[in-house]
Amino acid sequence: MVLTLYGYTRSTCTQRVAMTLLEKGVPFKFVLVDLLKGEQKAPAYMEKQPFGQVPYIDDDGFILYESRPIARYIAEKYAGQGEPLIPTELKAKALFEQAFSIENFNYNPIASKAVFDKLVKPQLTGIPPDQTQFDTLMTELGTKLNVYDQILAKQKYLAGDQVTLADLSHLPYAELLHGKAGTKVFEERPNVLRWLNELRARPSWQAVKDGVVAGTA
Amino acid sequence: MVLTLYGNPQSTCTKRVATVFQEKQVPFKFVAIDFAKGEHKAPEFVAKQPFGQDDDGYIIYESRAIARYIEEKFADQGTPLIPKDLKAKGQFEQAASVEVSNFDVYASAAVYENLFKKFQGQTPDPDVFNALIKKLEAKLDVYDQILSKQKYLAGEEVTLADLAHLPYGSLLPAVGSNAIESRPNVARWFKSLQDRPSWQAVKDGITATA
Numbered sequence: 146m147v148l149t150l151y152g153y154t155r156s157t158c159t160q161r162v163a164m165t166l167l168e169k170g171v172p173f174k175f176v177l178v179d180l181l182k183g184e185q186k187a188p189a190y191m192e193k194q195p196f197g198q199v200p201y202i203d204d205d206g207f208i209l210y211e212s213r214p215i216a217r218y219i220a221e222k223y224a225g226q227g228e229p230l231i232p233t234e235l236k237a238k239a240l241f242e243q244a245f246s247i248e249n250f251n252y253n254p255i256a257s258k259a260v261f262d263k264l265v266k267p268q269l270t271g272i273p274p275d276q277t278q279f280d281t282l283m284t285e286l287g288t289k290l291n292v293y294d295q296i297l298a299k300q301k302y303l304a305g306d307q308v309t310l311a312d313l314s315h316l317p318y319a320e321l322l323h324g325k326a327g328t329k330v331f332e333e334r335p336n337v338l339r340w341l342n343e344l345r346a347r348p349s350w351q352a353v354k355d356g357v358v359a360g361t362a
Numbered sequence: 363m364v365l366t367l368y369g370n371p372q373s374t375c376t377k378r379v380a381t382v383f384q385e386k387q388v389p390f391k392f393v394a395i396d397f398a399k400g401e402h403k404a405p406e407f408v409a410k411q412p413f414g415q416d417d418d419g420y421i422i423y424e425s426r427a428i429a430r431y432i433e434e435k436f437a438d439q440g441t442p443l444i445p446k447d448l449k450a451k452g453q454f455e456q457a458a459s460v461e462v463s464n465f466d467v468y469a470s471a472a473v474y475e476n477l478f479k480k481f482q483g484q485t486p487d488p489d490v491f492n493a494l495i496k497k498l499e500a501k502l503d504v505y506d507q508i509l510s511k512q513k514y515l516a517g518e519e520v521t522l523a524d525l526a527h528l529p530y531g532s533l534l535p536a537v538g539s540n541a542i543e544s545r546p547n548v549a550r551w552f553k554s555l556q557d558r559p560s561w562q563a564v565k566d567g568i569t570a571t572a
Contacts, residue, residue, distance in 0.1 A: 195504045196464060207449055211463065214455030222448060239422050239431035246424035249462055 147362040149174040151193070152200030154356040156180070157257070157317030158212035159200040163357045164313060165216040167349035169227035172362035173202075213249070216310055230310045237305060244303035244311035255286045256318035263326045279326070286322075287330045290337050297336035312340070316350055364572045366391040371567040373397070374470070374529030375425035380568045381525055382429040384560035386440035389572035426458070429522055443522045450517065457515035457523035465505075468498035469530040476537035491537075499541045502548050509547035520555070527552070528561050 150166065150173050152159030166173045178184045178199050186197045194201045194210045201210035202218075209215050220230040232238045259282040263274045296303060302312045319341055323331045332338050344350065367383070367390050369376030383390050395401045422428055433443045445451045472494040476486045508515065514524050531552055534542060543549045555561065 195507060196460070196501070207452070209452050209456055211456050211459035214452060214459045217455050218448070218452040221451070235431075235434060238434070239427060242427035242430045243422050243424050246427040250424065254467070 146205040147172055147174050147360075148205070149176055149203045150200055150357075150360065151176045151178050151190075151203070152357060153178055153180045153185075154358055156199050156357075157260075157321070158198075159357050160317045160353045161212040161314060162200050162202070162215045162219075163353045164316065164349045165219050165230070165310070167352055167361070168230060168313070168347075169219055169223040171219060171223055171227075173360040174362050175357060175360035213245070213310075213314065216314070220310055228308065230308070230313070232304070232307070232309065241304040241309045241311055244309065245314065247303070248311055248314045251289045251292075252286070252315060253318070255282055255289070256315075256322060258282060259286070259328075260318055260321050260326060264321060279328075283322075283328045283330050286328075287333075290330055290334050293340075294334040294336045297340050302340065308344070312344055313347075313350075315341075316344055316354075320345065320350075320354055364389055364391055366393060367568075368393045368395055369568065370395050370397050370402075371569075374473075374533070376568060377529045377564050378425045378526060379428045379432075380564040381528060381558075381560045382432050382443065382522065383571070384563050385443060385525070385558070386432055386436040388432060388436050388440070390570060391572050392568055392570035426462075426522075426526060429526070433522060441520065443520070443525070445516070445519070445521065454516040454521045454523055457521065458526065460515065461523055461526045464501040465498070465527060466530060468494045468501065469527075469534065472498065472539065473530055473533045473537055477533065495539050495541060498539070502541050502545055505551075506545040506547045509551045514551065520558075524551070524555055525558075525560075528555055528565075532556065532561075532565065 148166070148171060150159070150162055152162065152175070154177065163173075163175070178190065180199065184190060185194070185199055191197050193203070193208050196210070198210070200212060200215070201208060202215050204218075204222075209218055217231065224231075224233075232241050259279055262282070263279045266272070267274045293303070300306055302308050304311055319331065322328050323341065331341050345354070365383075365388065367376070367379060369379065369392070371392075371394055380390075380392075422431055430444070437444075445454050472491055475491045475494065479486050505515075512518055514520050516523055531542060534540075541548075542552050556565070
């Protein structure tokens with residue numbers, strides 16, 4: 146049975162999973178869960194994803210939620226095909242874990258809050274965003290990206306010279322911040338900009354950057 | 363060469379790592395970094411840990427990444443903390459991610475608001491704190507469902523995902539939240555984690571075992 150991804154077109158977490166499926170060449174069906182209609186809180190949905198969030202996958206009856214674990218599961222199950230996204234050697238793998246943790250703790254909280262405040266909430270409520278607050282968050286993100294710029298001056302990607310899930314995981318929020326949200330924090334840091342543009346150019350990202358609309362199966 | 367943990371004896375993230383050293387029976391040296399003196403932002407420290415937090419050995423930082431490295435390096439000794447089977451491992455990853463996105467985000471912010479802010483001479487904001495606890499409680503309602511059907515978050519065996527909750531979960535009563543005790547399955551689960559010798563050894567502060 147073909148793997149099915151349940152998610153929302155513009156959900157950054159859904160994009161994270163779809164991109165990984167594409168990187169690994171895994172055919173998948175896509176079922177839209179309309180967040181605007183509250184479909185993620187329907188009892189039948191919450192039987193599969195008890196936190197009422199998107200996305201989740203159904204891999205021939207095996208249900209998994211949380212976008213980063215899903216991405217990991219796909220990377221491991223299909224380790225032998227497509228782009229290797231998680232190193233197997235102990236120390237290289239630990240450096241990947243380090244980079245993935247940095248994305249989760251040093252980047253994601255700031256990036257996701259900034260995108261929510263500047264783009265999502267205004268769209269949902271019609272209330273204009275607070276630019277001062279956004280600028281404050283971008284200053285904080287800039288401090289983190291200064292460290293990224295140091296790291297990326299010495300190596301191609303965050304965990305070494307091979308791309309990993311840790312790099313790709315940044316894309317959904319980075320695309321929005323660098324684009325619509327209008328921050329210069331990425332382009333002001335030359336190594337960060339180089340790294341970001343390389344990631345954005347990947348076909349897997351190009352296919353989902355404007356939203357996940359359909360699967361490949 | 364013995365592994366060295368650089369951290370603060372009372373730091374939640376340092377305790378997260380020290381608990382795993384204990385579970386895996388891995389001897390470690392401990393170098394205390396004094397937050398109050400700003401030692402974690404000193405240039406020599408920042409050279410090793412550019413985000414200025416805690417680290418170790420062949421130089422790895424981020425407490426959950428360190429915990430994973432220790433578990434994988436010493437997989438054959440102590441308690442197995444990450445399953446090997448693909449699907450069981452997927453469930454572990456799911457639980458580990460739930461800890462990060464559905465628990466830590468609220469619990470750590472609540473502890474910061476009502477406890478760490480005081481250490482920094484600032485005044486806690488009760489509205490912020492209450493809003494965080496309300497969100498945390500909604501998530502713990504889901505935990506209570508999950509834990510009514512299985513012993514631990516990823517299944518019937520304890521994993522790193524369960525242990526990761528210990529440092530902030532243990533501080534919730536101190537900041538005035540009974541979110542854990544008031545949910546029967548969550549309370550049962552959390553108490554079983556707190557009773558583990560590994561947590562008992564580090565809960566009041568960390569000392570070296572090598």
